[in-house]
């Protein structure tokens with residue numbers, strides 16, 4: 001790890017030459033931004049240029065149009081992708097997202113983040129991701145099943161237990177994953193549970209996966225509690241996004257005495273200075289389809305999602321989408337600590353400004369690594385055919401999250417880095433070792 005980083009031109013920021021004049025936009029803005037973290041980590045470690053070169057672009061990305069027969073007999077095409085960013089540390093691993101705004105840039109960036117997340121958690125995986133550009137709320141259950149199965153049919157040659165392992169992400173819940181796993185087994189002609197994790201228990205899933213992502217972030221936060229000056233009974237929390245991750249995070253923190261003062265979902269937000277009970281809010285969401293109108297312990301107000309992010313609180317937990325905090329709203333963020341349970345909830349500008357202003361950001365590649373950590377255990381159990389009990393899964397998750405959180409915290413202090421920079425340095429060290437183990441320029445020059 002000695003040679004300087006080669007200067008490089010960021011092709012990702014080149015404009016699309018085929019776009020009509022005046023409408024040209026950079027082709028891969030998100031990916032270019034994400035790679036800034038890589039560049040910074042390379043600089044910190046003075047890493048060999050071969051490593052940087054290898055991580056500049058995804059190893060492979062496949063784009064496919066999925067043609068689905070709709071219930072009314074018409075046919076509709078849905079854009080779909082699967083990306084394997086880097087597999088030096090093992091088969092690529094990452095979720096499949098169903099969302100109307102999914103794009104190639106987003107999928108490749110999420111795969112990049114997965115590469116680092118798996119390294120931070122010290123898993124024998126590289127990073128991958130997939131997605132379909134679809135609003136699942138507009139599909140019937142039958143159409144959703146056809147789409148889920150079509151995704152697997154299209155990408156089956158690309159995926160596999162030792163190549164690319166799928167998992168849930170936004171709007172791909174247990175039944176979607178069950179259809180996908182079922183389809184993959186039909187295609188391979190044998191029970192093949194190992195290619196997809198996050199499966200329901202009856203499909204070879206693991207205990208402890210449902211709340212694993214939230215629990216991982218919760219463990220990280222609680223581990224740093226003393227260092228961050230947090231006290232459960234005196235600290236308040238705001239949660240953006242009330243799906244799998246947001247709900248379980250709220251539930252775990254609430255059970256330990258943290259006061260949850262704000263919660264939102266895609267349609268609305270609620271605020272109550274006296275506190276909200278996540279179980280009651282979820283009950284209300286089940287009954288009405290939204291958190292709007294749910295009652296807390298005091299005077300509960302309905303607020304917008306934008307206002308929710310700006311609430312007075314100790315910990316803000318973005319658990320919905322990317323780029324929720326940007327240059328536009330970052331100077332109004334009051335939370336001292338941001339626990340990034342969503343992937344990429346801060347724009348690079350917001351990240352820089354908030355870090356400089358003294359906010360502590362526990363970065364996504366550490367905070368939400370609990371999900372993939374337990375997915376790894378599911379993969380291990382599927383391979384061995386021996387299933388663990390919940391306490392064993394939880395103990396492993398706790399040990400992993402505490403060990404890696406402590407390592408990132410130590411780097412943050414020793415090298416005077418932000419938590420995000422420290423997490424990238426921590427992950428990059430491991431990835432670099434596996435790249436360099438295959439020989440670098442210096443090795444080939446000497447032979």
Ligand SMILES: NC(=O)c1ccc[n+]([C@@H]2O[C@H](COP(=O)([O-])OP(=O)(O)OC[C@H]3O[C@@H](n4cnc5c(N)ncnc54)[C@H](O)[C@@H]3O)[C@@H](O)[C@H]2O)c1
Nearest residue numbers: 170171213241242243244245265266319320342343368371
């Ligand atoms: N599920 C996992 O294991 C896992 C693992 C790692 C990271 N993540 C990340 O966590 C985030 C949430 O994932 P999830 O599994 O909870 O998804 P989910 O589909 O279960 O829930 C998403 C929630 O976000 C809300 N939402 C959507 N758009 C919103 C908006 N504009 N403002 C506020 N809320 C909005 C939805 O209403 C829903 O409540 C995503 O960024 C995902 O990539 C999830």
